Amino acid sequence: MEYKNFINGEWIGSKSKQKFENRSPANWEELIGVFPRSGPEDVDDAVAAAEQAFKKWRLVPAPKRAEIIFRAGELLRKSKEEISRDMTREMGKVLQETRGDTQEGIDTAYYAAGEGRRLFGETTPAELPNKFAMSIRQPIGVCGIISPWNFPMAIPTWKIFPALLCGNSVVFKPASDTPLTALKLVEILAEAGLPSGVINLVHGTGSGVGTPLVEHPRVKLVSFTGSSSVGRQIAAFGGKTLKRISLELGGKNAQIVMDDANLELAVEGALWGAFGTTGQRCTATSRIILHEKIKEKFLSVFIERVKRLRLGNGLDSSTDVGPLISEGQREQIQGYVEIGKKEGAKLVAGGRPFEEGECKKGWFYEPTVFDEVDQKMRIAQEEIFGPVVSVLTARSLSEAIEILNDSSYGLSSSIYTNNVNVALTAIRDIEAGITYVNGPTIGAEVHLPFGGVKDTGNGHRESGTAVLDVFTEWKSVYIDYSGKLQKAQIDNVVIQ
Numbered sequence: 478m479e480y481k482n483f484i485n486g487e488w489i490g491s492k493s494k495q496k497f498e499n500r501s502p503a504n505w506e507e508l509i510g511v512f513p514r515s516g517p518e519d520v521d522d523a524v525a526a527a528e529q530a531f532k533k534w535r536l537v538p539a540p541k542r543a544e545i546i547f548r549a550g551e552l553l554r555k556s557k558e559e560i561s562r563d564m565t566r567e568m569g570k571v572l573q574e575t576r577g578d579t580q581e582g583i584d585t586a587y588y589a590a591g592e593g594r595r596l597f598g599e600t601t602p603a604e605l606p607n608k609f610a611m612s613i614r615q616p617i618g619v620c621g622i623i624s625p626w627n628f629p630m631a632i633p634t635w636k637i638f639p640a641l642l643c644g645n646s647v648v649f650k651p652a653s654d655t656p657l658t659a660l661k662l663v664e665i666l667a668e669a670g671l672p673s674g675v676i677n678l679v680h681g682t683g684s685g686v687g688t689p690l691v692e693h694p695r696v697k698l699v700s701f702t703g704s705s706s707v708g709r710q711i712a713a714f715g716g717k718t719l720k721r722i723s724l725e726l727g728g729k730n731a732q733i734v735m736d737d738a739n740l741e742l743a744v745e746g747a748l749w750g751a752f753g754t755t756g757q758r759c760t761a762t763s764r765i766i767l768h769e770k771i772k773e774k775f776l777s778v779f780i781e782r783v784k785r786l787r788l789g790n791g792l793d794s795s796t797d798v799g800p801l802i803s804e805g806q807r808e809q810i811q812g813y814v815e816i817g818k819k820e821g822a823k824l825v826a827g828g829r830p831f832e833e834g835e836c837k838k839g840w841f842y843e844p845t846v847f848d849e850v851d852q853k854m855r856i857a858q859e860e861i862f863g864p865v866v867s868v869l870t871a872r873s874l875s876e877a878i879e880i881l882n883d884s885s886y887g888l889s890s891s892i893y894t895n896n897v898n899v900a901l902t903a904i905r906d907i908e909a910g911i912t913y914v915n916g917p918t919i920g921a922e923v924h925l926p927f928g929g930v931k932d933t934g935n936g937h938r939e940s941g942t943a944v945l946d947v948f949t950e951w952k953s954v955y956i957d958y959s960g961k962l963q964k965a966q967i968d969n970v971v972i973q
């Protein structure tokens with residue numbers, strides 16, 4: 478199948494006519510489709526269309542904009558199974574998870590649609606008589622949306638639905654590993670009745686499409702989710718131009734297991750947190766910090782369970798762990814495993830590519846566990862983004878939190894304990910955007926803010942109502958109905 482860009486309501490190829498192939502990571506012989514390898518000239522066309530469409534879209538009442546997003550949610554719900562199957566073929570994670578990814582898009586649609594009848598500002602008293610004061614949210618303009626491949630439906634919808642709801646228009650550049658899921662989302666938005674030019678889709682690489690989109694002078698806002706290295710480049714550009722930039726970047730998330738924890742539950746959580754999506758989640762559990770009193774007991778069960786995880790095609794219902802996204806990603810994982818060994822960590826499970834049976838044509842890697850990891854080692858500090866977890870040991874809650882916080886990232890975190898004092902101390906002291914108690918580091922819900930501290934981002938949040946602050950500008954409005962010039966702070970009302 479050959480697919481196209483979507484610009485100004487039409488499906489068209491790239492101007493250069495160049496193309497790229499999208500192949501399944503579970504079987505590189507399976508071609509998913511051929512997509513346009515677009516360039517700056519295609520970005521120009523998309524931005525021009527979005528700019529034109531913005532003029533009308535911003536004037537559509539928010540509840541009416543919301544109806545279109547609600548319809549998109551309904552259409553997503555109808556196509557959930559087909560989209561999820563295509564997503565598994567395209568990026569590898571197991572069907573149960575791609576269904577969850579699509580469901581997150583549906584939930585986001587309904588949540589954003591509900592916001593159409595709120596989008597609250599504030600009315601406040603004024604300090605002068607016969608004067609009215611309020612604040613209102615206003616759209617920003619053309620938004621450049623750049624997304625990664627690991628949540629190819631959920632992450633774009635976190636950005637695109639609120640952006641549209643707030644009255645912005647969008648140019649969407651999805652990851653080139655997951656162009657099909659992106660295309661399905663845009664098809665659905667068009668079918669739901671979004672006017673031409675309000676959403677535009679441009680396929681291609683980071684340098685060919687991403688950079689020109691970020692640097693386009695008529696793109697007023699960039700919302701980016703991806704690696705910290707690319708995020709830094711985009712932030713640097715934002716620093717020069719003062720363009721609004723919202724960044725959701727990497728993580729090095731940890732799960733603490735205290736000595737009073739329910740160990741069975743903690744093992745289940747660690748397995749899901751570390752190896753769900755083959756460890757390729759920004760919120761994946763990359764470090765497990767065990768209280769020394771339960772360490773041996775936890776590890777003996779955990780390692781045995783890790784070794785029993787079944788690798789395979791994500792469409793097969795018996796598969797626990799799918800492939801990595803690409804050959805490059807597998808090389809990166811192998812590189813980190815070699816680093817861990819050299820640093821002196823003890824490899825206790827996995828540590829090799831998995832090439833048995835049908836898996837030999839895909840980018841599979843054994844679920845891997847390192848024990849005896851020191852917090853200063855690179856495998857304890859750097860984001861690996863694969864099925865590799867490091868085990869560290871702590872003698873107390875304060876030491877566990879200190880180890881957890883010894884990271885340049887601060888996205889997600891978890892603590893297993895049955896002691897309410899321990900849980901509340903951890904909630905207070907852990908430096909992260911998300912803390913779970915008795916749950917793994919993964920599993921965010923769409924009506925709460927999502928994002929992290931430190932190098933995980935630049936202070937913005939997605940999801941919840943917090944995302945509205947990304948996609949709107951505040952305007953303060955003063956209406957003086959006194960019929961005379963009243964000077965704020967100068968004409969002080971004095972009460973006799």
Ligand code: NAD
Nearest residue numbers: 624625626651652683687688703704707725726727728759
């Ligand atoms: P990536 O940074 O390589 O790519 C992300 C997107 O940016 C892709 O669409 C890519 O084509 C584009 N891009 C690449 N170079 C660019 C450039 N110079 N200018 C503009 N765009 C460019 O990341 P990835 O490998 O797709 O995703 C994995 C990373 O994403 C991990 O670091 C992970 O932690 C992070 N992530 C973060 C979150 C979060 O919400 N915090 C969620 C998912 C993934």
